[in-house]
Amino acid sequence: MNRINYFFTLFFLCAYFSFGFQSQDKRPLLEIITEIEAKFDVKFSYSINDVDAILVNNFNETESLKSIIENLNNTTILNFKLLDDRYITVSTIDKKISICGVLITEKDQAPLFGASVLIANTTKGVITDIDGKFQLTNIPLNQKVIMSYLGFETLIFNAKDLWFKNNSCKTIVLHKKHEELNQVLISKFLTTGLQKRTDGTTVLNTEKFGILPGLTEPDILQSIQALPGVESVNESIANINVRGGTNDQNLILWDHIKMYHSGHFFGLISAYNPYLTDKVLVTKNGTSSEFSDGVSSTITMFTKDKLNQKISGGFGANLIHADAFLEIPLSKKLALHVSGRRSFTDVMSSPTYDNYFERSFQDSELTTNSNNISESNRMSDFFFYDYTAKLLFDLNKNHKFRANIIGINNNLDYTESYQDDNGEIDSKTSNLKQENLGFGASWDAVWNDTFSTHFTSFYSQYNVDATDFRIETDQKLTQTNDVLETGLKFKTNYKINENLNFLNGYQFSEIGILNETTVSAPSYDKTKKDVLLNHALFSEIEYKKNTTYLRLGVRGNYFQKFNKLLIEPRLNFRQNLSNQFAIKVQGEFKNQSANQKIDFQDDFLGVENRRWVLANEESVPISESKQASLGFEFNQNNWLLDVEGFYKHVDGITASNQGFYNNFQFLNAIGSYNAQGVEFLLNKTANKYSTWLSYTYSINDYKFGSFTPSIFPNNVDIRHSVSVAFNYDVLENLKVSVGGIWRSGQPYTKPVEGNETVQNGNNTNVNYDSPNSENLDDFIRLDASLSYNFNITDATYGFLRFGVLNILDRENSINRYYEVNPEDSNSTIQIDNKSLGLTPNLSLRIKF
Numbered sequence: 001m002n003r004i005n006y007f008f009t010l011f012f013l014c015a016y017f018s019f020g021f022q023s024q025d026k027r028p029l030l031e032i033i034t035e036i037e038a039k040f041d042v043k044f045s046y047s048i049n050d051v052d053a054i055l056v057n058n059f060n061e062t063e064s065l066k067s068i069i070e071n072l073n074n075t076t077i078l079n080f081k082l083l084d085d086r087y088i089t090v091s092t093i094d095k096k097i098s099i100c101g102v103l104i105t106e107k108d109q110a111p112l113f114g115a116s117v118l119i120a121n122t123t124k125g126v127i128t129d130i131d132g133k134f135q136l137t138n139i140p141l142n143q144k145v146i147m148s149y150l151g152f153e154t155l156i157f158n159a160k161d162l163w164f165k166n167n168s169c170k171t172i173v174l175h176k177k178h179e180e181l182n183q184v185l186i187s188k189f190l191t192t193g194l195q196k197r198t199d200g201t202t203v204l205n206t207e208k209f210g211i212l213p214g215l216t217e218p219d220i221l222q223s224i225q226a227l228p229g230v231e232s233v234n235e236s237i238a239n240i241n242v243r244g245g246t247n248d249q250n251l252i253l254w255d256h257i258k259m260y261h262s263g264h265f266f267g268l269i270s271a272y273n274p275y276l277t278d279k280v281l282v283t284k285n286g287t288s289s290e291f292s293d294g295v296s297s298t299i300t301m302f303t304k305d306k307l308n309q310k311i312s313g314g315f316g317a318n319l320i321h322a323d324a325f326l327e328i329p330l331s332k333k334l335a336l337h338v339s340g341r342r343s344f345t346d347v348m349s350s351p352t353y354d355n356y357f358e359r360s361f362q363d364s365e366l367t368t369n370s371n372n373i374s375e376s377n378r379m380s381d382f383f384f385y386d387y388t389a390k391l392l393f394d395l396n397k398n399h400k401f402r403a404n405i406i407g408i409n410n411n412l413d414y415t416e417s418y419q420d421d422n423g424e425i426d427s428k429t430s431n432l433k434q435e436n437l438g439f440g441a442s443w444d445a446v447w448n449d450t451f452s453t454h455f456t457s458f459y460s461q462y463n464v465d466a467t468d469f470r471i472e473t474d475q476k477l478t479q480t481n482d483v484l485e486t487g488l489k490f491k492t493n494y495k496i497n498e499n500l501n502f503l504n505g506y507q508f509s510e511i512g513i514l515n516e517t518t519v520s521a522p523s524y525d526k527t528k529k530d531v532l533l534n535h536a537l538f539s540e541i542e543y544k545k546n547t548t549y550l551r552l553g554v555r556g557n558y559f560q561k562f563n564k565l566l567i568e569p570r571l572n573f574r575q576n577l578s579n580q581f582a583i584k585v586q587g588e589f590k591n592q593s594a595n596q597k598i599d600f601q602d603d604f605l606g607v608e609n610r611r612w613v614l615a616n617e618e619s620v621p622i623s624e625s626k627q628a629s630l631g632f633e634f635n636q637n638n639w640l641l642d643v644e645g646f647y648k649h650v651d652g653i654t655a656s657n658q659g660f661y662n663n664f665q666f667l668n669a670i671g672s673y674n675a676q677g678v679e680f681l682l683n684k685t686a687n688k689y690s691t692w693l694s695y696t697y698s699i700n701d702y703k704f705g706s707f708t709p710s711i712f713p714n715n716v717d718i719r720h721s722v723s724v725a726f727n728y729d730v731l732e733n734l735k736v737s738v739g740g741i742w743r744s745g746q747p748y749t750k751p752v753e754g755n756e757t758v759q760n761g762n763n764t765n766v767n768y769d770s771p772n773s774e775n776l777d778d779f780i781r782l783d784a785s786l787s788y789n790f791n792i793t794d795a796t797y798g799f800l801r802f803g804v805l806n807i808l809d810r811e812n813s814i815n816r817y818y819e820v821n822p823e824d825s826n827s828t829i830q831i832d833n834k835s836l837g838l839t840p841n842l843s844l845r846i847k848f
Helices: 002-025 029-040 065-075 220-226 351-361
Strands: 026-028 043-045 055-057 079-082 087-091 096-105 116-119 125-127 133-140 144-148 155-158 170-174 184-186 194-197 202-205 250-254 277-283 297-303 312-317 321-329 334-343 378-396 399-419 425-446 451-470 475-497 500-519 524-545 548-559 564-576 581-592 594-598 610-614 623-636 639-654 670-685 689-703 711-713 720-731 734-743 757-760 763-766 779-791 797-805 813-821 824-834 839-847
Touching: 026 029, 029 043, 029 055, 029 065, 055 065, 065 079, 096 144, 116 133, 125 133, 155 170, 202 220, 220 277, 220 297, 351 839, 475 610, 500 610, 524 610, 594 639, 757 824, 763 813
Parallel strands: 043 087, 096 170, 250 297
Antiparallel strands: 026 055, 079 087, 096 133, 116 125, 116 144, 144 155, 184 194, 194 202, 202 277, 277 297, 312 321, 312 839, 321 334, 334 378, 378 399, 399 425, 425 451, 451 475, 475 500, 500 524, 524 548, 548 564, 564 581, 581 623, 594 610, 623 639, 639 670, 670 689, 689 711, 689 720, 720 734, 734 779, 757 763, 779 797, 797 839, 813 824
């Protein structure tokens, strides 16, 4: 017993002396300040609220004043500043610290690699490493730090709560979003801001987006071309080809509004302002049953959906246009987001504009009109603009209402002056206008932990109007293509358990399309208008647990006009066989009732030759697609190997939909195409760099039963396509990106050698050989970008970006066709459309 008493006595004595010594080591800062003032004959200026209750280590009697102040700066959250030999200020102003943390999951305490850690209202940030750790230096003490990871709740900390001292980092637990079933598989895919989800969908987060070769801005439709199987055979973002499909086979949704127009400059610049766009989802196969149309792909854009309590925004300009955006809180429950962008190309030009103009309007009436009108007597004015607005109202955390508007406009004026025999000058202006206007509204409701609903409606109007005055014939030609669609969708989500979700819904749409042409001399008028109503029911079940992901769905589409029902099954399956290896299977049936007709003879000033037409189930059927893919992924040590084979059959295409430059150019026929191939991607990511190599091999053939031959290569049959790039963070705020594209030349048809033309009545036409039997030279392009970020104030920052497309200034042919030689009707002339030459661009942006 005495030994026990002795033990406890010794323990408490040790604890007492230990505590006593520790208490002597840590003393109130106010006492230390008083002693320093007495010892060194100085005065401290401070707020009692800043220094009260702060404990610091005792200073050594032999230390100098400078050493003591330096130690206080390093060990407290206060900023001690020597104004002169006598006065010292103490505050939290301008105090900058180093912060760090380790992010882990709530369930199994596993580290979160690739989570985003951003300093609020700046571009400064990092992603967590493989151990879930992050570290940032030079952070203002009162700054907010935002931590996010798709599928988890976003957390916001004060920087001072993450202060890195004594080599210790705060452990932070991220909680899962229980309503988020589809998780992120790869958090940094190709570049920062690109992520890959478990269902194979690629997510582009524009606010966190890094840089890609040649780009100065996160151009949405340019950026997705970094994905394997997605490219544009003619460099136009308005002509994106996904797995061999045509551009009109991509369903584009902007905040649930269906869009019929995607590009400014007639295809070279995305029409969607990226700075209020929050994320973009790109799906090539295995689409959710709630979506139809777009037999090749679905591109869904979502704008920012969060109400902030402080006004924020930004503005910027490049060598083509200027833009601005604002996020304006109107109250705690109401906010307004607005953006606007306009080109200044009608006021001043730049090398970038000159290159874009030459690329867009080559081979049009702006450059190939009558020789009687000299260049000095022609003048063209081109400009574009777009705007968006979004009203956000949160009734409470469970009921959210949204209203949207988006407007897109391209305008081209072309003036010709002509001097007649009497010396009088006649001047007439032609005009081409392209517009897309959309309205949308939505209501999201969470009724309990397991049941939620979503209701949305939209109105979308697209129109192209052209007025073409022809001086020599005194003829006025007007053309119109109008599309008007209204739709609504209602869906329910029932969460059966943590791993199982049940989706059901109904969608209705009414689409009307008008095509009209009038000629003044001789008088001619042609108008065609079609309307189609579609009702759809859809249902799917989504399951995810541990290593298995499965989504099974079905959609039924009923076309009232044709009394036609189309059933579309959907499959998306992924199974992890180990921590590194997974297999994936996807399949879908889809349909599309509106397609674009390409007419080179009845175009809009030779600039725009595509017009939307509606299926009539006679000359223009409803297009139907069947697609399947099988692949595997290997992911280890930030290396990703992704290989996927695909097969796609699209039936119900028309010859007029393909834009043939051959003997089928003026024929109308219904056919199909088969695209099959393999996509290969090798990607390595790290904190400071990312590099990737992608390769796509595909075979794409038409089948038109009434043509001879009936099977021949598709216009976009690109057998080999390679993309390679390297991104590197030279400094924390300086990034560089270099990359290149190489792909097989596009197919074309040449005339019969020795018999190049053929007489057809009073007309002489090109006598084409076997369709698409030749290929253009390989397309090769090298691009580079440089990005520099800088802070103006703690809440305002900017970035400067420089990009160059086609550094080697290679002259790539992107299309080739032939015309009858006007000087010799027995021969032809070859016309090549060229890609962009060496095109620099520079952008400067400020954000606050």
